[in-house]
Structure formats: structure tokens, C-alpha cells
Amino acid sequence: MIQVAINGYGTIGKRVADAVREQPDMEVLGVAKTRPNFEAETAIEKGFPLYAAVEERADQFGDAGLEIAGPVEELVEDADIVVDATPSGIGAQNKELYEEYDTPALYQGGEDADLVDVSFNARSNFEDAVGADHVRVVSCNTTGLSRVLAPLREAYGVEKVRATLVRRGGDPGQTSRGPINDILPNPVTIPSHHGPDVETIFDDLDIDTLGMKVPATLMHMHSLNVTLSEEVDASEVRDLFAEESRLFLIPERMDIDGSGKLKEYAHDSGRPRGDIWENCIWEESISTVGADLYLFQGIHQESDVVPENIDAIRAVLGEADAEESIETTDGTIGIGL
Numbered sequence: 001m002i003q004v005a006i007n008g009y010g011t012i013g014k015r016v017a018d019a020v021r022e023q024p025d026m027e028v029l030g031v032a033k034t035r036p037n038f039e040a041e042t043a044i045e046k047g048f049p050l051y052a053a054v055e056e057r058a059d060q061f062g063d064a065g066l067e068i069a070g071p072v073e074e075l076v077e078d079a080d081i082v083v084d085a086t087p088s089g090i091g092a093q094n095k096e097l098y099e100e101y102d103t104p105a106l107y108q109g110g111e112d113a114d115l116v117d118v119s120f121n122a123r124s125n126f127e128d129a130v131g132a133d134h135v136r137v138v139s140c141n142t143t144g145l146s147r148v149l150a151p152l153r154e155a156y157g158v159e160k161v162r163a164t165l166v167r168r169g170g171d172p173g174q175t176s177r178g179p180i181n182d183i184l185p186n187p188v189t190i191p192s193h194h195g196p197d198v199e200t201i202f203d204d205l206d207i208d209t210l211g212m213k214v215p216a217t218l219m220h221m222h223s224l225n226v227t228l229s230e231e232v233d234a235s236e237v238r239d240l241f242a243e244e245s246r247l248f249l250i251p252e253r254m255d256i257d258g259s260g261k262l263k264e265y266a267h268d269s270g271r272p273r274g275d276i277w278e279n280c281i282w283e284e285s286i287s288t289v290g291a292d293l294y295l296f297q298g299i300h301q302e303s304d305v306v307p308e309n310i311d312a313i314r315a316v317l318g319e320a321d322a323e324e325s326i327e328t329t330d331g332t333i334g335i336g337l
């Protein structure tokens, strides 16, 4: 059994912990947090050993009636791999800790690409992460773009990508985020950081991205234009995408007009936390004009990177190839609405 440590038990960390628990070849050795809160309490309720990420604050857990298993150093030392899901920039500070105990580590998309040996997307470059010590699972948006581009590149070739990313202002629990009544060009400079980030997965890709932030919390929305290397009928692209387990084509008959109904559907289907691990592509939006492909896709920022973290664990430890790992991950967490 692969012993997995999770350092940072917030939006991403708690979802990765639940997904690790579903795997036949992995166990959650423990999760580390800086301070007690509702997430620390639920970690204990779920039976995850809770470790103190910051020594000076360890007493706060006892004061709140939460039992601590030990300091984060102990957890890192005993683990086969650490998933660092701390806020942007903290992962970089933690790298020294993981190196000290010679424990390989996964980082999240908020960290810089040059922190790691490999930036990772399971569908696109699984093999690059085999045996690597420091791997970054790219951000929710980069994951969403990579999943669409990988099959298009293989089937037709891609000349140029242009994407406009309408990004949610904050996650539902991030009460201090915004905007609350505006539409922001964000970042206002072009390209946004997403294009260069996708190039950490496909280094020969020509991609321009523009970003915005809007008063929404549920999901991001991408408006995508891909110039393919050949003229393709839209129905062929739909068939190509239908073969991809992490692309959900929203059928017209479902009458899902946006992120609200998508999330409602995920809740109705019994998904944990209403998570949607797949890209959600409106089937009717898939259109071609000559070699230009257009589509809209919704990206559930809180959960699409979760299966990618699970696959990255197997890649780093050389425990499976891409196909085996993706199949196991999808089957155990319930991918395929």
C-alpha cells in the first residue's frame, strides 16, 4: 500500500484525501493542518490522523479538543509520498522539508513551474513524471485545457489555440474573495498565465489565453478556439471527445444551461460535495468552420485536479502506466456522470 501524506487540508487537500481513501493501492497516512477549524474536525471524524503543520501552533488543536498524531515532520518522514495542497507559494517553502526526509512530493498549480522537475496532466504527459521527486499538478484551468488539447493534437494536429477564460471570483467557502459586482479583465495583461502554463505540458504548442474574473463561485467557463492542422467535421470531434473519460459532453436533452444546473445535476447524481471531476463541454457548442474548432466548457475548479493528483502519485512511484492508473482512478471515484 502506498502511504500518502497530505500537507494542507483545504479545498484541494480534503478532496485528494477522500480520493486516496477510495484507491485499492493507497492509504492516507495522515493530513497536516496549521490550525483547528471545521475541516480539522471533519478530518478527525473521518479517521484521518491529524498532524500539526506549524510546531508553535500545535497547542491550539489540543485547546480545541482535537487530538494531534504528531508534527508534520514525522508524517513526511514516514510517508512514501506527500501531496502538498497548501496555499500558493507555501509549497515552495515546504520543498526543503520534503528534501530533508527524501520523500517525493506533488505540488499544486499555484506553485511556479520552475519549482519542480515536471508539470503534470495524466492524459497528456503521465510518463514524464515517472521517478521524478518534485511534480506539479497543473492548475484547474490548465488541466481543463490540456485534457481537450491532448486528443486533438493526437487526432488532427493543432496549429494554434486561442482561449478566453471566464474565471470564478473565488470558491464557495472563500468569503473574502471577489469581485461581487463587476467583470474584471484578470490578468489585464495578455497572455494570461494560463497559456504559458499549458506550454509546460505541451512545449511546442502555440496558445494565447485571456483571463477574466466574474462574481461567481461555482465553476470557470472557457470559450475555446482551436485551429486544427486539417479540416474536420464537428461530429468527428464530438465522437473523439466521447471516447475521453474525463470529458463530459453535456447533451442538449438535459437542458443544462450553465454552471448552476451542472452543479445541481452533480448533487442529484449523489456526487460527493457536488464535485465534477470532468471537463463539461456543451455538445451543441462543438462547431467547426474550416479548420477552426469552437466550444464552451465548464471547469469545476475545486475538483478537476483531484483525479490528476491520484494519477501523479502512481506515476511518481512507478506503480502503474497511464492507462491502468486513469482507469483505476476513474472507476474508484466514480468518473463518468
Ligand SMILES: NC(=O)C1=CN([C@@H]2O[C@H](COP(=O)(O)OP(=O)(O)OC[C@H]3O[C@@H](n4cnc5c(N)ncnc54)[C@H](O)[C@@H]3O)[C@@H](O)[C@H]2O)C=CC1
Binding pocket: 007, 008, 009, 010, 011, 012, 013, 032, 033, 034, 035, 039, 053, 054, 085, 086, 087, 088, 089, 090, 108, 109, 110, 111, 138, 139, 140, 171, 301, 302, 305
Ligand atoms: N481552489 C481551487 O480552485 C484550486 C486550487 N488549486 C491550487 O491548490 C493549492 C491549494 O489551494 P486550495 O486548496 O484552494 O487552498 P485552501 O486555502 O482551500 O487550502 C489550503 C490549506 O492549507 C493550509 N495551510 C496553510 N499554510 C500551511 C502550511 N504551512 N502547512 C500546511 N498547511 C497549510 C490552510 O490552512 C488550508 O487548510 C494552491 O496551489 C492552489 O492554487 C488548484 C486548482 C484549483
Ligand SMILES: O=C(OP(=O)(O)O)[C@H](O)COP(=O)(O)O
Binding pocket: 109, 110, 139, 140, 141, 142, 167, 169, 170, 194, 301
Ligand atoms: O489555479 C486556479 O486558477 P487559475 O488557473 O485561473 O490561476 C485555481 O482556480 C485557483 O485560482 P485562484 O488563484 O483564483 O484561487
